[in-house]
Amino acid sequence: MSQNPASTSQPAAADVPAVELIGITKRFPGVVANDDVSLAVRHGEVHCLLGENGAGKSTLMSILSGMLSPDAGRIRIDGREVRIDAPQRALELGIGMVYQHSMLIPALTVLENLMLGESRGLRLPIEEARRRFEELSATLGVQIEPRTVTADLALGQQQQVEIIKALWRGSRVLILDEPTSMLTPQGVADLQKVLVRLKESGVACIFITHKLHEALAIGDRVSILKQGRVAGTIDEQTMHTRSHHELQSMIVRMMFGDEARAVSGVAELEDETVGHRARHVPDAPPLLELDGVSARGEGHGTGIHGISLAIRPGEIVGIAGVDGNGQRELADAIAGQIGLTGGEIRFEGRAINRLSVAARQALGIRYITDDRLGEGIVPSLSVALNLVLKQIGREPFWRRGQIQMGAINRGARELVGRFDVRTPGVGARIGTLSGGNIQKVLLARDLASEPRVVIFHKPTQGLDIKTTRWVRQLIRTQAEAGVSTLVISTDLDEILELCDRVGVLFRGRLAGIVENGPDAARRIGELMIGGQAA
Amino acid sequence: MIDLADAATASPAKRIAPHRSRISRPLEVLIRSVGPVLLALIAGGILLLALGRNPISFYGDIYSGGILQSAWQDSVMRTAPLLLIASGLILIFRANIWNLGYDGQFLLAATVIAGIGPGLDLRLPTWLTLIVLFVVAAVVGGLWTLIPALLKARYGVNEIITTLMMSFIGISLANVLIKGPFQDFSRNTPQTPTLPLNAMLPSIPGTGTPNVPGTGVHIGILIALAVTLAVHYVLTRTSFGLKLQVLGANQRTAAHVGLNVPRLIITAFLLSGALVGLAAAVEILGIWGYVRADWNPAFGDAVIPFVFLARLNALAVIPFVAFYAVLSIGGDYATQNAGLPVDFLLVLVGLILLFMTITEYVGRRRDLGASYLTDGLREAVGRKQDV
Numbered sequence: 001m002s003q004n005p006a007s008t009s010q011p012a013a014a015d016v017p018a019v020e021l022i023g024i025t026k027r028f029p030g031v032v033a034n035d036d037v038s039l040a041v042r043h044g045e046v047h048c049l050l051g052e053n054g055a056g057k058s059t060l061m062s063i064l065s066g067m068l069s070p071d072a073g074r075i076r077i078d079g080r081e082v083r084i085d086a087p088q089r090a091l092e093l094g095i096g097m098v099y100q101h102s103m104l105i106p107a108l109t110v111l112e113n114l115m116l117g118e119s120r121g122l123r124l125p126i127e128e129a130r131r132r133f134e135e136l137s138a139t140l141g142v143q144i145e146p147r148t149v150t151a152d153l154a155l156g157q158q159q160q161v162e163i164i165k166a167l168w169r170g171s172r173v174l175i176l177d178e179p180t181s182m183l184t185p186q187g188v189a190d191l192q193k194v195l196v197r198l199k200e201s202g203v204a205c206i207f208i209t210h211k212l213h214e215a216l217a218i219g220d221r222v223s224i225l226k227q228g229r230v231a232g233t234i235d236e237q238t239m240h241t242r243s244h245h246e247l248q249s250m251i252v253r254m255m256f257g258d259e260a261r262a263v264s265g266v267a268e269l270e271d272e273t274v275g276h277r278a279r280h281v282p283d284a285p286p287l288l289e290l291d292g293v294s295a296r297g298e299g300h301g302t303g304i305h306g307i308s309l310a311i312r313p314g315e316i317v318g319i320a321g322v323d324g325n326g327q328r329e330l331a332d333a334i335a336g337q338i339g340l341t342g343g344e345i346r347f348e349g350r351a352i353n354r355l356s357v358a359a360r361q362a363l364g365i366r367y368i369t370d371d372r373l374g375e376g377i378v379p380s381l382s383v384a385l386n387l388v389l390k391q392i393g394r395e396p397f398w399r400r401g402q403i404q405m406g407a408i409n410r411g412a413r414e415l416v417g418r419f420d421v422r423t424p425g426v427g428a429r430i431g432t433l434s435g436g437n438i439q440k441v442l443l444a445r446d447l448a449s450e451p452r453v454v455i456f457h458k459p460t461q462g463l464d465i466k467t468t469r470w471v472r473q474l475i476r477t478q479a480e481a482g483v484s485t486l487v488i489s490t491d492l493d494e495i496l497e498l499c500d501r502v503g504v505l506f507r508g509r510l511a512g513i514v515e516n517g518p519d520a521a522r523r524i525g526e527l528m529i530g531g532q533a534a
Numbered sequence: 535m536i537d538l539a540d541a542a543t544a545s546p547a548k549r550i551a552p553h554r555s556r557i558s559r560p561l562e563v564l565i566r567s568v569g570p571v572l573l574a575l576i577a578g579g580i581l582l583l584a585l586g587r588n589p590i591s592f593y594g595d596i597y598s599g600g601i602l603q604s605a606w607q608d609s610v611m612r613t614a615p616l617l618l619i620a621s622g623l624i625l626i627f628r629a630n631i632w633n634l635g636y637d638g639q640f641l642l643a644a645t646v647i648a649g650i651g652p653g654l655d656l657r658l659p660t661w662l663t664l665i666v667l668f669v670v671a672a673v674v675g676g677l678w679t680l681i682p683a684l685l686k687a688r689y690g691v692n693e694i695i696t697t698l699m700m701s702f703i704g705i706s707l708a709n710v711l712i713k714g715p716f717q718d719f720s721r722n723t724p725q726t727p728t729l730p731l732n733a734m735l736p737s738i739p740g741t742g743t744p745n746v747p748g749t750g751v752h753i754g755i756l757i758a759l760a761v762t763l764a765v766h767y768v769l770t771r772t773s774f775g776l777k778l779q780v781l782g783a784n785q786r787t788a789a790h791v792g793l794n795v796p797r798l799i800i801t802a803f804l805l806s807g808a809l810v811g812l813a814a815a816v817e818i819l820g821i822w823g824y825v826r827a828d829w830n831p832a833f834g835d836a837v838i839p840f841v842f843l844a845r846l847n848a849l850a851v852i853p854f855v856a857f858y859a860v861l862s863i864g865g866d867y868a869t870q871n872a873g874l875p876v877d878f879l880l881v882l883v884g885l886i887l888l889f890m891t892i893t894e895y896v897g898r899r900r901d902l903g904a905s906y907l908t909d910g911l912r913e914a915v916g917r918k919q920d921v
Contacts, residue, residue, distance in 0.1 A: 358792035378783040393773030
């Protein structure tokens with residue numbers, strides 16, 4: 001049961017892949033998520049699966065891990081055809097999965113989390129588990145004290161525990177679903193080292209990502225998924241013989257075909273993240289100032305403590321940090337959705353602490369929420385009504401208290417055209433639109449009418465690359481027109497691409513503010529894990 | 535675990551129009567709305583058979599006791615308070631707030647106007663007395679929601695618990711009033727003084743014996759219909775209606791788009807309670823003229839399933855409520871004839887609820903059109919993904 005991953009290898013012929021997916025097809029109502037996908041992963045290799053959101057990566061991996069069953073197609077493990085009809089079956093076959101978000105129980109220790117799946121007998125095999133843990137952490141080069149309570153570990157360490165957990169029962173195949181999205185740059189580097197060790201011990205890794213530079217840095221082979229199909233695979237030889245730049249343009253062509261030129265310049269496609277050029281921001285008094293702002297968090301949220309920040313007109317300030325370190329509270333506090341427990345927020349030098357959300361909107365403060373479905377829209381209402389939600393009761397959409405659907409629809413059609421929202425009509429329920437188009441509706445609702453200060457919270461999360469580029473361009477254009485902009489994002493690449501200055505949130509405090517530049521990524525990374533401003 | 539967002543954000547080219555129901559729209563509505571009622575009647579019939587009664591003659595008795603001869607007049611008059619309660623519930627349910635304290639609101643409003651009515655009638659002209667009593671009933675009904683409303687608006691306290699608690703207190707307080715300050719000691723059983731017949735709601739011209747008060751159909755049904763139409767208008771055409779809908783869909787969204795959530799919650803509660811109070815006024819000023827101790831018609835409990843069958847639509851609820859009025863008026867007679875307790879009618883209502891639940895479940899799996907539940911509630915009940 002609990003051997004070293006390396007020692008379980010059957011004397012399979014070297015050319016028999018560890019995993020082979022053949023002709024996998026999976027349909028959901030209204031969309032074909034996987035369309036005749038074939039893919040092979042060998043022992044001791046990292047196979048990167050690259051594609052945009054919605055390309056079918058997650059669906060494919062859910063099929064391999066037994067969460068979904070395919071409509072058609074076959075799966076072979078070590079050359080033997082298998083049916084994976086339950087997650088339990090996938091585990092038995094030696095397929096381990098590491099999810100994007102931690103699945104560990106925060107209140108338990110590392111060792112307890114690892115023993116959760118064991119159900120033999122009454123007594124917990126603690127000694128056995130500890131030996132197994134040491135064995136695996138030595139293989140992976142990981143240093144974690146197994147008696148630590150999981151919640152006290154950094155996210156990168158938690159992920160290492162997840163990997164150990166996935167290998168616990170001797171997994172030979174490891175699936176990592178967008179593993180870097182929650183990590184600091186240092187965490188990514190550590191993960192890369194772990195992956196090298198895994199390869200050496202003969203584990204087959206599938207690494208899912210939507211970032212091209214990661215795929216090139218980590219993968220031995222790269223397969224590109226596009227609209228549910230495999231658009232192409234770059235084999236080992238090509239990976240070694242071609243230059244970085246050549247590979248990059250090959251992949252971009254596979255991902256976008258003729259549209260390749262339309263998406264150039266997006267951070268996901270650059271081969272490394274660089275701080276952007278210094279932008280000239282006019283030296284004007286700040287439009288929005290936060291002075292020692294504190295607020296309580298919702299439920300287990302950390303809240304924010306003593307945040308001071310000033311944004312000048314035309315400036316783009318970024319807020320980086322691992323999710324859950326006070327980002328939501330910061331945005332809510334500025335928008336007026338939660339009260340302050342201390343400090344002052346000023347707009348044009350005037351305190352606005354006591355103003356309601358609506359009054360702040362009237363001043364020109366806009367908040368584009370990250371929780372688009374849960375906070376931004378009412379899914380059951382039409383696109384047109386969602387566009388006027390922040391103006392309920394106002395002329396010309398309401399007259400003498402009565403709704404004027406004519407005026408609402410006219411206004412909506414104009415905005416839908418201007419912001420390029422793809423919808424069957426303004427009367428369509430907004431809940432039926434794609435994530436990108438919902439985001440465009442939110443942007444249209446908030447940016448159409450003279451914004452002065454805009455808070456963007458994860459503005460491109462879950463969007464395809466074209467929409468991402470469009471949104472970032474819009475943020476830049478707005479800023480150039482003099483809007484003070486705050487971009488809160490967990491995507492460091494995005495922040496480095498857009499912002500002039502970057503603040504880092506750590507446990508509800510502003511750990512420091514860094515001028516964007518060549519060295520910014522490293523300094524931000526240090527601040528993200530609680531270091532001091534360099 | 536399954537990344538639905540992944541599938542749902544697929545590029546526009548791959549997207550097919552969101553799948554439509556397999557059956558036509560009118561049929562959908564019919565199955566969803568009338569189906570549970572029919573099934574409940576059939577199941578009730580089987581139950582009657584098992585009890586050794588003849589279901590055909592039982593349902594026949596309901597028809598003759600609820601509609602034939604002048605029975606329809608009673609049914610129409612019963613419809614009035616039921617409809618007002620239904621409007622009050624629809625208004626607040628749309629905001630995804632659950633005012634379940636209707637019994638307390640109803641009885642307190644009824645007791646207060648029955649208590650002060652006769653005294654008021656001596657000093658004021660009849661028409662003014664009636665108007666004052668309607669206003670008082672609405673105010674009392676509304677005020678009785680104030681504590682749950684404030685608790686929810688300020689601290690987010692679950693209103694299901696607080697309204698139920700306040701309902702118990704309200705029912706007991708009504709009894710205290712009847713056996714205390716409002717008691718008419720000329721009667722053997724504790725009750726409030728009785729309004730004179732000519733101080734009660736006038737009849738609709740053409741019903742009952744001309745110029746004899748207390749005969750015919752009182753104008754309560756007209757009031758109820760007018761109020762219901764007004765509620766429907768407010769909910770569908772005004773900014774307040776949309777605000778309630780946004781609040782009902784998601785409180786976070788409501789706060790995000792700048793609505794004053796606490797004020798909306800309190801307003802919805804006050805209006806809902808006021809409508810329940812109006813129902814009490816119609817019932818007392820139209821039918822009884824007094825309130826007896828321990829009287830509790832529990833109209834709200836009976837109305838709730840129909841409010842959902844009508845999918846919180848104030849117009850659609852009218853036929854359902856009228857149906858139930860016939861069932862309850864005719865049911866008095868039918869149960870008596872069959873030698874069953876009146877509570878058998880509640881069994882029928884319970885069966886309707888049961889079949890609604892089944893239809894909701896089957897409907898979700900087989901796509902039988904829209905659900906009975908509001909978005910917010912459906913979200914709360916079943917977070918299960920439909921794929």
